[in-house]
Amino acid sequence: MARNKYPEETHQLILDVSTKLFFEKGYDQTSLQDIIDRLGGLTKGAIYHHFRSKEEILIAVVERLSEENNREMAEVRDDPSLTGKEKLEKMFSRSLTNPKQKEMFAVTPNLLENPKLLVYYLKMIAYTVVPDYIVPVIRQGAADGSINTPYPEELADAIMLLTDVWVNPIIYPMTDSQMTNRILLVNELLKPMGIELIKQDMIDFMNECRRAQAGNSGSEQKKNS
Amino acid sequence: MARNKYPEETHQLILDVSTKLFFEKGYDQTSLQDIIDRLGGLTKGAIYHHFRSKEEILIAVVERLSEENNREMAEVRDDPSLTGKEKLEKMFSRSLTNPKQKEMFAVTPNLLENPKLLVYYLKMIAYTVVPDYIVPVIRQGAADGSINTPYPEELADAIMLLTDVWVNPIIYPMTDSQMTNRILLVNELLKPMGIELIKQDMIDFMNECRRAQAGNSGSEQKKNS
């Protein structure tokens, strides 16, 4: 096998393999040899033909992962039938129920053990997601009266930090009841601005779950210390 | 020089040198040889006698740095003359004006370029600072009526994330006006719980600064993209 007629396939293969390894083992713990071993006969030459460094692979991995997400965000952002507030709430509920996230959660130990990947995720949020998708929506909300804040840019940033980072079991390991509490707290924090990330029926449902688990979740928190 | 009669001096020297390098160059970009070169004649043997790995040096560096901070936090936490709310506000104003942080800010490029160090900082907050110092204070505030929340543990965590991470120029590079806005926003978010991180006179002062800079800070944000 000297040369592939469709090099894009090789490019994607490298990204596929790297994505899996970076999430399963962590970026630092994944060596180029690990990647090569799963490339089915290809060698280091192939990798360095398609990418300039190991870190460039990571960048490409994160970008490819976020592309689909960004498309969905753009779709909501550009929907002319929704207010700013409604768009924000839709974005949140979508990210909560994102099947790809759940899928990843199954294989990823915890991004706190994967510092480089975590940081690229944080950068993606701070430098792309927030300015391109969240800020416009908050601005619209401020304009159409559905969101009330004198700091739209900062609010956008804070919301993403709270909802996409803090309330994210892939980053911070936590029990279901802890996650429920975090969501309810974020919901309360944002209420004065007119934002309701979760609807009342969802809150009722979560509270029911909490009550049901109340018996055995009491001493759960001490496990972490 | 075969052996030091006071090995603790060597131990501290290694930590001193490593701290400086880890912050200036970043953990990944600092090699053991870089450390050795600044040890004044000591060799790799000395390092591996005092520490089991490069990562253990980092852990020791972070722990030593946070020890002083933790003592100060404990002092406030155990002050019997303050309400929970007052303790929280005191902790925040102390961390804002911390001279050591300012000193570090001068030499540290930005913790987003220093993933391992950033993550250890985040872990320190999540697993030590929050449970040991913030949660007790919030709980006291909930008990003495000065803080109003049904989720004391989660609120403690969220507050630390917002105040010690999000509003931290060492982690997120930002202009003075951006930082001012973030602080004002956090202040507003926490107001419904009875917490006022900054007093009205401080807000007035900041707003004055904002008005003074209003002319040249308009297009500042586009620089990041």
Place this chain on the structure above:
DNA sequence: AACCCAAATACATACCGTTGGTATGTAAAA
């Protein structure tokens, strides 16, 4: 208190496998 000696300490030196990265070669495609 002085002495002795074995064990532990505080390093130095030499060495090792792996790692990310490069330089060069080569066959197929354009």
Place this chain on the structure above:
DNA sequence: TTTTACATACCAACGGTATGTATTTGGGTT
């Protein structure tokens, strides 16, 4: 014929280990 898509061979630097060696320490003896 040039460019592309790799393979092969090679490299310095890295974190880490194994071993060697003075020096100090601590406990027993005198």
